[in-house]
Amino acid sequence: MNSRERILKTLNHEEPDHVPFDLAGTTWTGITNTACQNLRKYLGKDETSPEWSDVIQQIVVPPEEILDKLGVDTRGVFPLTSHNWDVYSKLNDRGKYFEYVDEWSFTHHFPKNGYWFSLVKNPMKEVNFEEEDIVADFNWPCPSNSERFAGLREKAIKIRELDKVVITKGFCAGLFEMHQRVRGMENAMVDPFLFPVNSDKLVGKLADLKIEFWDALLDEVGDVVDIVGEGDDYGTQQSQLISPEHFREHYKPHFIRVLKLIKKKAPHVKLMFHSCGNVRSIIPDLIEMGVDILNPVHVTAAGMEPFQLKKDFGQEIVFWGGGVDTQKVLPSGLIQEVKDDVKRNIDALAPGGGFVFSAVHNIQAEVPPENIMAMHSAWKEFGKY
Secondary structure, eight states: OOHHHHHHHHHTTOOOSBOOBOSSSSSSSOEEHHHHHHHHHHTTOOOOOOEEEETTTTEEEOOHHHHHHHTOOEEEEOOOOTTTSSTGGGOEEOSSEEEEEOTTOOEEEEETTOSSOEEEEOTTSSSOTTSTTTTTTSOOOOTTOGGGGTTHHHHHHHHHHTTOEEEEEOSSSOHHHHHHHHHOHHHHHHHHHHSHHHHHHHHHHHHHHHHHHHHHHHHHHTTTOSEEEEEOOOBOSSSBSSOHHHHHHHTHHHHHHHHHHHHHHOTTOEEEEEOOSOOGGGHHHHHHHTOOEEEOOOTTSTTOOHHHHHHHHTTTSEEEOOSSOTTTHHHHSOHHHHHHHHHHHHHHHOTTSOEEBOOSSOBOTTOOHHHHHHHHHHHHHHOBO
């Protein structure tokens, strides 16, 4: 069974020959440049110039020889966005850090001894948000710029020829997360109550930009991709950042518009939705919205115990990620602890299909290559059906 057949069977909630494996098919299941280069050295390969999928998070696509050696079943095609479009050519050296102002007018800093960029300035944080045209007058980026999609179709076709599944990603972070980035965290939490009209205009505008992006991207590659990724971060380790009711009133209706456009343009694609943390309370909402795949299973978060999630939702949604804990086990666990964690999660999520293996989240710089390979060997051993 080839990779494409394996994943398509899994997405139909059927058991293939082996649990599929994703590494770097998305910017949520990826690996940082530092961890990737360390892995290459461990495998006896020379260091290479990185292929960035997300410069802000420092996430890369490993070279094909590594993906092939590891038996990765997925490949991603990444449109150009503020996270991977000539970021390094736009840096300003500020002494202790580099500064990057992106196409949204977000200001990011990268400490010279750091591991990733951090957002430090929100363009609409200090404005008078009561002004009638404050949202309309903002200098929004153009989502449908054709330069974003150059070469993606040809790349997707080549991936199909390798019998791999093709995944592509969205224009920006989710509606709630982008609300925070535009207005600042504190404002985003209270805008719907203090400024309900303009808050809804802002969220609606963000949804409109996403729709414009997907409309253009799917015109280009809609017939040659299999999975599209959207998402938003609602969960924390214990609960949610906003209540389920708040999500349903202020963000869900606009997200439905986005997902409906995707399904209309490319009815065959599967919709992946990413949110870290405890999102158990809104999983039924995501299913209702048309989400096919939940990423990740944040196995150490409250409410996200994998055996129970599989029992409660395993027939309705595919679980993607949750193969190994990336907070403690993968970076600092012993090799046997990594293998035990992988076995436990596969045992919970794999039966009946509907599970694609990847780490809970991106593999960070401090993860030793020995643990990455322990994860991989445990997946090979315990992922057989």
